[in-house]
Amino acid sequence: MGRQPCCEKVGLKKGPWTAEEDQKLVAFLLSHGHCCWRLVPKLAGLLRCGKSCRLRWTNYLRPDLKRGLLSDDEEKLVIDLHSQLGNRWSKIAARLPGRTDNEIKNHWNTHIRKKLKKMGLDPVTHQPVAASRADPLEDLQQEHCDDKASSQESAGSGTGAGAEEEAPTSAEPKQGAACSVSTASAVSPSPCSSSSASASASAATPGGADVDWPDPLDLFQVDAIIDMDWASILSGSGGGGDIGVDLFDQCSDVGFDQEVWM
DNA sequence: AAACGAATCAACCGCATGTCT
DNA sequence: CAGACATGCGGTTGATTCGTT
Incomplete structure (x- = not known):
């Protein structure tokens, strides 16, 4: 039954x-x-x-829950964890107390991804798309304050680079749900x-x-x-x-x- | 001041996995 | 052991807010 x-x-x-x-x-x-x-x-x-x-x-x-935008440190950590874990938002959220997977996911899609693209980095692989800079995270911190401007610029220079180009993380086959360890909750x-x-x-x-x-x-x-x-x-x-x-x-x-x- | 477009984020959906009968 | 169910996860959507013209 x-x-x-x-x-x-x-x-x-x-x-x-x-x-x-x-x-x-x-x-x-x-x-x-x-x-x-x-x-x-x-x-x-x-x-x-x-x-x-x-x-x-x-x-x-x-x-x-924390509220408000992610701090620079949190954002850096998200980027770092994402480079290791891929789109395993619950895993990433588990490393940021007070943050939810949904929040991080949204922040990634609306802020961080654009910043990475603007910096010439592939948001999926974290590798330079073309010739790139030495320390993207440092640049990220510098640009953190003009988020709005950068977002709009990237939107303009993105040439259609949007959600449609998001590809599954090749190195990270979807298996996040396999981990039964409590994460976001x-x-x-x-x-x-x-x-x-x-x-x-x-x-x-x-x-x-x-x-x-x-x-x-x-x-x-x-x-x-x-x-x-x-x-x-x-x-x-x-x-x-x-x-x-x-x-x-x-x-x-x-x-x-x-x-x-x- | 109004209209339009972009950005943001809460919430839903479907799937995967673990657990229970 | 198999099937049904519970839970958690990631992707996606749609409403709202904000900024620009």
């Missing part, structure tokens, strides 16, 4: 998430963690499939049979510390939660004192991987 299908695609909502849906999802996951994604929308009262919930959480609602999958996550979840609501923490179960202040400076809070530099340790303990109970927080 098999399991129930992931989502009966009947009556499920698609498209952009509303603030109310975000609130429900955040409140549920912060208080219960995720047991099985298939059950999350049902338990949280959402008309979404579990897949959509997981994506929304992973790419947008996860509290440990900050929430380690807690099996349904594991009672620890859900059992302790009721006591794991982050709050009650010195940090100005909106109670997710109270008013569903999701925006405030998302905008919080999590890195500072968890490192104790945000005035939270021991909040970092407390949150580590609490959040690990609901399935967070502490290493991903910092």
